[in-house]
Amino acid sequence: MPTKSRNPTVIIAGAGIGGLTVALELHAAGMECVLLEAAPEMAELGVGINLLPHATRSLSRLGLHDALSRVAVTTKESIFFNRYGQFIYREPAGLAAGYAWPQFSIHRGDLQRVLSDAVRDRLGADVIRLDHRAAGFTQDDDAVTVTVEHADGTRSSVAGDVLVGADGVHSAVRRQLHPDAGRPRYTGYMMWRGTTVHPPFLSGASMLRAGWLANGKLVAYPIRENVDGNGSQLVNWLAEVEGPERAQRDWTRRGDLGDFIGRFEDWHFEWLDVPALFRGAEEVLEYPMVDSDPLPWWTWGRVTLLGDAAHPMVPRGSNGSAQAILDAKALAALLAGAGDSPEAALRAYDDERREATAQVVLTNRRNPPDAILREVYERTGDQPFDRLSDVISDAEIAAIMSAYRDVAGFSAAYLGVQ
Numbered sequence: 001m002p003t004k005s006r007n008p009t010v011i012i013a014g015a016g017i018g019g020l021t022v023a024l025e026l027h028a029a030g031m032e033c034v035l036l037e038a039a040p041e042m043a044e045l046g047v048g049i050n051l052l053p054h055a056t057r058s059l060s061r062l063g064l065h066d067a068l069s070r071v072a073v074t075t076k077e078s079i080f081f082n083r084y085g086q087f088i089y090r091e092p093a094g095l096a097a098g099y100a101w102p103q104f105s106i107h108r109g110d111l112q113r114v115l116s117d118a119v120r121d122r123l124g125a126d127v128i129r130l131d132h133r134a135a136g137f138t139q140d141d142d143a144v145t146v147t148v149e150h151a152d153g154t155r156s157s158v159a160g161d162v163l164v165g166a167d168g169v170h171s172a173v174r175r176q177l178h179p180d181a182g183r184p185r186y187t188g189y190m191m192w193r194g195t196t197v198h199p200p201f202l203s204g205a206s207m208l209r210a211g212w213l214a215n216g217k218l219v220a221y222p223i224r225e226n227v228d229g230n231g232s233q234l235v236n237w238l239a240e241v242e243g244p245e246r247a248q249r250d251w252t253r254r255g256d257l258g259d260f261i262g263r264f265e266d267w268h269f270e271w272l273d274v275p276a277l278f279r280g281a282e283e284v285l286e287y288p289m290v291d292s293d294p295l296p297w298w299t300w301g302r303v304t305l306l307g308d309a310a311h312p313m314v315p316r317g318s319n320g321s322a323q324a325i326l327d328a329k330a331l332a333a334l335l336a337g338a339g340d341s342p343e344a345a346l347r348a349y350d351d352e353r354r355e356a357t358a359q360v361v362l363t364n365r366r367n368p369p370d371a372i373l374r375e376v377y378e379r380t381g382d383q384p385f386d387r388l389s390d391v392i393s394d395a396e397i398a399a400i401m402s403a404y405r406d407v408a409g410f411s412a413a414y415l416g417v418q
Contacts, residue, residue: 008161008335008342011036011146013134013173017108018307018324019166020115024062025332027123035119036158038133038167040151042116044109046251047193047285048223048236050075050207051106053099055322058329060101067114072106073222073233076205082376083211084384085269089372089397093207105207105221107195107234111321129158134172137163137303144302162342163303164331166324169249171309177300184290186245187314187365189213191238191289192255194281197227198235201272208272209370212377214242216263217370218274237277239264245288255286289314291365294358299350301343306331311357314364323357363403372397 010026012019015037026033051059051068059068076096080088094103119127133149145159165173174181200222202208207221217240222233241260257278267274278284291314298305307324331349338345372392379391 008338008340009033010162010164010335011144011158011160012164012166013146013171014038014165014167014307014309015042015116015119015128016166016168016307016324017111017115017321018309018328019164020112020119021059021062021325022164022166022306022328022331023119023123023127024064024115025328026335027119028062029332029336031332031335033123033127034158034160035128036132036134036146036148037128037130040131042112042128042130044107044113046108046112047195048105048221049108049111049321050221051104051111051325052319052322053094053101053103055325056094056101056104058325062118064114064118067118068104068106068111069102071110071114071224072104073205073225075103075105075207075221076203078207078209079202080370080372081208081210081269082373082380082384083215083267083382085210085267086384086388088376088388088392089401091401105205105223105236107223107236110224132156132158134165134167136172136176139163139302161302162335162346164306165303165309166306167309169308169312171305173303174295174305174309177298177303177305178295181292181295184249184288184292184312187289187291188242189240189289190243190246190260191240191287191315192257192260192284193236193238193287194278194284195223196235196237196277196280197232198277198280199232201235204233209373211267212373212382213240214377215382216241216260216267217373218264218267219370220272220277235277237281239278240289245290246286249288249290251285251287253286255284257284259286287315291361294361295354297350298354299343299346302346304331304346304349310354311361313357313361316364316370319360319364323360327353327357372400375400 010033012035015035023033075093079090131150134146135149136147138145143159144163145157148156165171209219211217219238223236224234227234239260264274292312298310306327334345334349385391
């Protein structure tokens with residue numbers, strides 16, 4: 001009698017956004033998994049992120065739309081200004097643009113909680129193993145074994161059929177697969193981030209981008225509604241400034257207002273006092289704008305990479321988390337039919353996602369959505385303009401925005417609209 005084929009048991013290194021999403025995708029496909037998380041508890045770290053329609057489509061299919069909509073702001077528009085507060089461009093976002101799925105602006109901690117709650121509810125409370133740092137792995141024809149380090153200095157091991165390295169920009173799995181991959185590539189710009197309780201500005205659901213990097217660029221958008229009972233929102237903001245690399249990449253590294261606010265002291269718009277927004281933050285974090293050159297391959301035998309471990313990118317265009325979510329969908333779909341031999345499915349996943357994400361990494365370097373700010377900055381010599389049409393045409397702006405949507409995989413033609 002032939003042996004009945006079974007789905008592989010998957011070890012996921014990292015319980016961040018990518019790791020949690022792939023766990024939910026695997027569960028939906030009828031597969032077993034375990035998540036190894038280095039942190040001793042699932043703390044709500046970080047600040048705000050955006051989930052574009054291609055990401056919310058996947059999360060909605062996993063039954064998370066209502067939970068996300070309760071804690072996120074449904075973004076209505078992206079809007080662009082120069083550093084003098086002169087309007088450049090506005091385009092609708094998500095549902096307002098006719099997509100069948102929203103664009104959510106959300107606190108990273110809220111997203112992490114929605115995902116981790118769903119994982120524990122559906123897969124069991126013990127599926128996330130905290131204080132389990134994946135330090136390395138071995139594999140043979142039958143299994144892969146992960147060496148785990150614990151905070152008390154002890155070690156243990158976990159064995160399964162497949163290892164997914166979703167352990168972030170400092171991935172131990174990536175380092176073992178590609179020990180000579182080299183240092184991250186610094187773009188020449190530092191970023192500072194924070195959140196501030198603030199009255200709604202513009203539409204109250206706007207994603208604002210203003211200025212340009214040489215003299216300071218601002219990104220700001222609300223991520224929680226009515227946080228004080230008086231209608232104020234929690235506003236996520238980012239300030240980018242040209243300068244030397246100050247630190248290695250660490251999403252939790254503390255920053256100092258004095259290192260950048262001088263570039264923005266005269267940014268007082270009718271609808272937003274930018275220095276006051278910065279000063280209202282309880283905490284400021286700093287991060288170098290870095291990425292890594294695309295890898296030639298992600299998969300070796302029973303081991304592959306996902307999310308930031310596979311394709312760390314400059315955090316522009318709201319696409320880091322979105323691409324991890326798309327990775328998770330593709331990986332689970334291919335593993336679902338892998339049976340006792342998952343290696344071919346992992347190679348197929350590599351082929352499907354590696355080139356697509358490489359294009360996003362490279363486009364984020366060269367022409368992210370805010371490249372229209374660069375064009376206005378360069379063509380005006382960083383001076384106010386009399387008529388925008390003398391600087392850049394509507395057709396040029398539309399082409400820049402459309403090209404990014406195509407590369408990142410959330411164009412209306414690709415996703416479809418209502």
